[in-house]
Amino acid sequence: MSTESAIRDSIDDAATTVGALWPIHSFVTANPLAGFEDRPFGEAVERAATLLGGRGYPSAKTFATALERGQIDRDILERELADADYEDDPERLLDRLAESADAENGDAEAATDQVDRVLTKWLSAFLDEGSAHWAMPNREAGFYTAFRGIAEHDSEIPDEGVVADLPEAPLEAIERVLTSYPEAQWVSILEEQLAALPGWTGLIKQRAEDEGVWQSTYPISLEGYLAARLALLDAVDATIEPSTDAVDANSADDLAQAFLRAWEATYREDLVGTVAAHSQSLDGSEASGRPDAQLVFCIDTRSEIIRRHIEETGDYETHGYAGFFGIPMRYQGYGTDVSVDACPPIVDPQYHITDFPTDDDTQARHDRWSGIRDAAEEVIEILEANAATAYGYVETAGSGYGLSLAARTLVPGRVHDLFDAASEQVPDDHEFCEPLVHHQHTYSGDLPVGLTYEEKVEYAATAFELLGFEEFSRLVVFTGHASETTNNPFDSSLDCGACAGNPGGPSARVLANICNDEAVRVELSDRGFDIPEDTVFVAAQHNTTTDEVDLFADDVPESHADDLDQLRTDLTAAREHATAERAESMGADGSVGVAETERRAADWAETRPEWGLAGNAGFVIGPRELTSGCDLDGRAFLHSYDWSTDPDGDALEAILTGPMVVTQWINTQYYFSTVDNAVYGSGSKVTQNPVGNVGVYQGNGGALMTGLPLQSLMTADDEPHHQPLRLSTVVHAPVERVTAILADHEELIQILDNDWLSLTVVDPTQDHRAFLYEESLEWTPVSERTDPRPAMMNGPAVADD
Structure with a gap:
């Protein structure tokens, strides 16, 4: 085996000990010890x-x-x-x-500290995803080449050792450092160097594996990172002798x-x-008749709370299903420049789904009002990024800007009401758009746009099989979920994990669209799913911060208006009870649950808008009847499953x-x-x-x-x-x-x-x-x-x- 091959294999082996880390704007929860x-x-x-x-x-x-x-x-x-x-x-x-x-760890060596300081400075500049106003030079050539170009201009980098004359190829730089050590130690050396800055290593690893737009434009690899790190360590004469692999048993x-x-x-x-x-x-129990509505929620632990309260308000049946609703898609919303993966990270997207306008008048109103909103957001972004501009703007705006700041800080609940009123002027995408679900015989990148007829049937049938559906009510509601927070870098960690840290509403809309397709329903009937003619599938989105459930019911026929009105009324009642429970869990007065959760959503100083999935401890796979009527305290994931309808498993x-x-x-x-x-989390938001x-x-x-x-x-x-x-x-x-x-x-x-x-x-x-x-x-x-x-x-x- 050549030396280069041996180094590559050593890097691959060493890299397995550091888990991938997703960018915070699409936060994906993962085992840090994966x-x-x-x-x-x-x-x-x-x-x-x-x-x-x-x-x-x-x-x-x-x-x-x-x-x-x-x-x-x-x-x-x-x-x-x-x-x-x-x-x-x-x-x-x-x-x-x-x-x-x-015992607490001792202080790290000053030489290693210097290397970490240099690396994190340039890694943050290179890996930036659109927030920096000054780009690192030569990023298009890749991290190692860009680092090689700036090394001689950085006063913090000594002009010593390998770094004084970095070779063009990163593997050659790695080889120059490693050749002083036995090959049997290479994996341990590289493992410890990758673990030195695990967050940066994990981000590099995820980006290289994902091969998305940022990676294709500004490529980085573990090879390039290790080459820069080892060269810097050589320059400051820091030891890379590996520690012993033996771990003493700790009583x-x-x-x-x-x-x-x-x-x-x-x-x-x-x-x-x-x-x-x-x-x-369940033995010998008889079906209780057709429910008023069936609501399918994500298996997320937060859904357990709202499901329990919805079931208490009327004759409703709730189910749990992974929040991407089985559709492994990459989604691009109306007016957005980029698409996002809307499926779990263990699943590769198979389809590109985009929203297309179907109502010109509503689209025009949306564009007009959203343009005003976007202009205001751009002003805020400029203020945040440029202190000189901020001072000038505040001086010009005078008391009006001061009142705005005070309102955001002192009466965030009122600000939430104002934003709600303003947002009503901007139609939601679902009011004038539909997901382009049917196969278009075109591609977006390497993904087909839309699904074929056969694929739509298969995904619908799979959903009903997993859920154990044998009867359908007049309304079947697929309910995705999303959060609502202000000034929260971790907002995507509160969105749908099954949708890779994105809102689940688009996935719900796609499955509802598929199930309302008459041709699909005919085929489903041949496969044993007899959907009544009066069954209408509706998409919705559960706001996990405020427990509001927004029904995307613009196209529901008039024949179901009363059903919708009753469902909305009962969802409002369920929300009041759920937010009371949620507010109490955060130490607030449950009697003002709705107001308290809306305040937390709008307060830009609120460090805890909601608990997210904190408390999670259990996962129940089975019929809802196994846990219905039980207060599981929002600690259990609940996935619907009926073994009797799944003979092959x-x-x-x-x-x-x-x-x-x-x-x-x-x-x-x-x-x-x-x-x-401190090691596996991220510390206080305050700092x-x-x-x-x-x-x-x-x-x-x-x-x-x-x-x-x-x-x-x-x-x-x-x-x-x-x-x-x-x-x-x-x-x-x-x-x-x-x-x-x-x-x-x-x-x-x-x-x-x-x-x-x-x-x-x-x-x-x-x-x-x-x-x-x-x-x-x-x-x-x-x-x-x-x-x-x-x-x-x-x-x-x-x-x-």
């Missing part, structure tokens, strides 16, 4: 601690508070401690855990694992007990290989961002600085932060709201069917065997008994107790220091 999922969880967090310096378990203080609040069952804890050979009482053990907490970690398992088992037993008890009640296989994997990513990001926010429209710094520069901010997880700096638990998945299906599916997917066996999540099956064919997955496709019957506890304990845990 590169270690081939190892057992305990071993993975130990190795990550060595490379990244992050803690892998909640602190003793967190466990103590959870134990005090009843979130950890003492009987379960005693069992877990005994199994791990701990005999002292829990309080004494927690004292020991606190005493043996990891404190063993003890923390026992407490964590007990905490997770407490939650899991409650959830499984609820599902098993309701599973028994194809629908369940799609759920386990898709949504379950994505929810595990979400869960682990929330977990690690909570247990060590963050956005950089290049791709991420945030803490302070003035340095490492690109990789995870969620404190305010997405904590009620206060020392009191988390999110309980850091690994995901507990519960499937309602024959255990043999689940086993067969797992056997065909080694990647699922891997994350289960390595304890990245748990899986329990409630088997309706075996007297509704529950079976917990252990290892190597083996199951253990769960205790015969099926009665859930009176209430699932929630409430904040306590902060990890």
